[in-house]
Amino acid sequence: MALTRVAVVLPGRPTLFELGVVHEVFGIDRTDDGVPLIEFLLCSETPGVPLEVSHGITITAPHGLDAARGADLVVAPAYDYTLGTPSEAVLDVFRQAHAEGAYLLSVCSGAFALGEAGLLDGRCSTTHWRHSDELKHRFPATRVDPDVLFVEDDRILTSAGTAAGIDACLHHVRCELGAAVATRIARRMVVPPQRDGGQRQFIDMPVPEVAGDTLQPVLEWMREHLDEEQPVRLLARRASMSERTFARRFAAETGTTPAKWLLAQRLHHARMLLEGTDLPIETVADRAGFGSAALLRHHFGNRVGLAPAEYRKTFRSADTRAG
Known part of the structure; x- marks a missing residue:
């Protein structure tokens, strides 16, 4: 699987930092540093309509959900899952992407969207430690590990809170584009290029x-x-x-x-x-x-x-x- 197109599907009330992490890794043109260009698509059910983030901050997705079709990686960013379940249209994007062979990646509470889509059943997962008990309660068919930064299982990566999303994103870059590319991105971000444990591997805390x-x-x-x-x-x-x-x-x-x-x-x-x-x-x-x-x-x-x-x-x- 290549990594030329990444689609982020916004649920209701996404969180800004975790969304920024995904954009920082996949959405910035770093071709001057030898990083292949990745098409970055921000998608929502209501393209062109501002979505509230917090404290009056809004974000507007220019693309609809159909733009996620054909993406190599579809991302479920963190969101306020207490406000309700994402719509079936949003959940279907994740289901269809995985069925067609794409990778899925969630950051922090984004795991709840994948859980609602039924994609965590029978698979290992993680989320922020404060939400891990709730993830277990809502989706008892998934094996939740609260002590890792991220876990990959059957092309589904779920990551823990906040900065652990960086580790998961860089891990995917590393696997798809190689260690040298991941290191170049990490150097620009001033973060360690690797804190992971390889493929399908639970990782130790840093x-x-x-x-x-x-x-x-x-x-x-x-x-x-x-x-x-x-x-x-x-x-x-x-x-x-x-x-x-x-x-x-x-x-x-x-x-x-x-x-x-x-x-x-x-x-x-x-x-x-x-x-x-x-x-x-x-x-x-x-x-x-x-x-x-x-x-x-x-x-x-x-x-x-x-x-x-x-x-x-x-x-x-x-x-x-x-x-």
């Missing part, structure tokens, strides 16, 4: 950013020495703290433990090496700090859901393949 600057020098050292042993006693010494104080401060500032944070950094570095180089798997494992290809495969399988070689085959950048 490693939280540091809330303060106390441990920043230590974190930088950890990133720069991924191929070295990093016991807590050594890290605590670098931070001029006792091991107990260091562990407590680390959890307070990053939201996780040193071991989990370090593993996430090593996996990220391994992914970058697999995408951007032809280094043997054993060398990738060594440079990323895993020590052996067997250990790399173990952690990759647990966290990413793919073997390193399979991941490289799927996500290697176009520039590397050309070389």
Whole structure:
């Protein structure tokens, strides 16, 4: 499936930020950066009629629902689902698009529109954690996971709240247009190019950013020495703290433990090496700090859901393949 045409179908009272996320990824001409041009269509049941967003802000869709026919990706943006169910005409757009082979993507509460269309039945899904119980209640035939950023199941991507929509959108770009294109878009957006776990894969929550600057020098050292042993006693010494104080401060500032944070950094570095180089798997494992290809495969399988070689085959950048 190509990614040349994206249609966003507006329900009643869409939310502005989540809609902006979708436009930022798919709707801006970035051909100067080497990103293929994507036709971006904003569709509604009442084209040309302003729809209220909030606080007097309105948005007007120039296209009707029929414009979504033939799109490679049809998006259900976040909306105030408490105001009622989208019309059958809107729901039919999603049903027909999926039946014809298109991908569907929802951001945050947009999952409720896909649920109303019956498209989440028997499939895995997610939404903002505050709405996950309601999604389970309304659509008991879907398996809701509230602890992931997004999930893809049978060409249907549902994402969690707000910024998780960025992850889902970039994931789809990555799968359809390649890692290099996704990275170029992410660089312009000043966001990480990948926080996902590959195809049809539940992903771990992102490693939280540091809330303060106390441990920043230590974190930088950890990133720069991924191929070295990093016991807590050594890290605590670098931070001029006792091991107990260091562990407590680390959890307070990053939201996780040193071991989990370090593993996430090593996996990220391994992914970058697999995408951007032809280094043997054993060398990738060594440079990323895993020590052996067997250990790399173990952690990759647990966290990413793919073997390193399979991941490289799927996500290697176009520039590397050309070389």
